[in-house]
Amino acid sequence: MTRRMDGIKDGGHSFRLVSRTEEDTIRFGESMAPFAFPGLVVLLVGGLGAGKTTLVRGFCRARGCSNxxxxxxxxxxxxxxxxxxxxxADLYRLGRVDPEELDMEDYMDEEPVLFIEWADRGLPWSFDQVWTVRFGHAGDDGSREITLSAEGDRAISVLDAFAEDYPGGMTGV
Known part of the structure; x- marks a missing residue:
């Protein structure tokens, strides 16, 4: 992993879907789990209450984790x-915290699946295989538009397979 201070970017492959409820977002996270691989970094971008932690909760539930x-x-x-x-990880308060305190390099040596909330606040790291999940408002009913994009050859090919397999499908962007 190399260091950098620039922001995130969308890869060449992007897909979009609408989550109408919290349970939809949990199911989306659950659906991601079988496609994730060691070393994948999932950058989560969206405002307060957008569904970032809810998505992680669904992902972890599919992998047998709770709490x-x-x-x-x-x-x-x-x-x-x-x-x-x-x-x-959560970068919301990172402005008041030294990024070195997060020990991200140590975590990445283990090749976990890494979720980073508030990734748009400026990443002091660079990663090879990335999915970026952006949450936006889709309507007055509280539904969310979720856009998923990828960087890195493996992340892109796995995202394509996930989008093809996703129940109800995803719309290419």
Whole structure:
């Protein structure tokens, strides 16, 4: 992993879907789990209450983990699941915290699946295989538009397979 201070970018492959309820977002996270691989980094972008932690909760539930909570105050939560470790980080308060305190390099040496909330606040790291999940408002009913994009050859090919397999499908962007 190399260091960088620039922001995130969307890869060449992007897909979109609408989540109408919290349970839809949980199911989306559950559906992602079989396609994730060791070393995958999932960048989560969206406002307060957009569904970032809810998506991670669904992902972890599919991998046999429970007690998922927002790492807003702990900065990093680690979940030991059936298929390996999941690291869940939150950059919301990073402006007041030295990024070195997160020990991200140490976590990445283990090749967990890594989720980073508030990734649009500026990443002090660079990753090879990335999915970026962006949450936006889709309507007055509280539904969310979720856009998923990828960077890195393996991340792109696995995202394509996930989009093809996703129940109800995803719309290419």
């Amino acid at each position: 998922v909570r927002s790492p807003s105050f702990t900065l990093v939560n680690r979940y030991e699941c059936r298929e390996g470790a999941i690291i869940h």
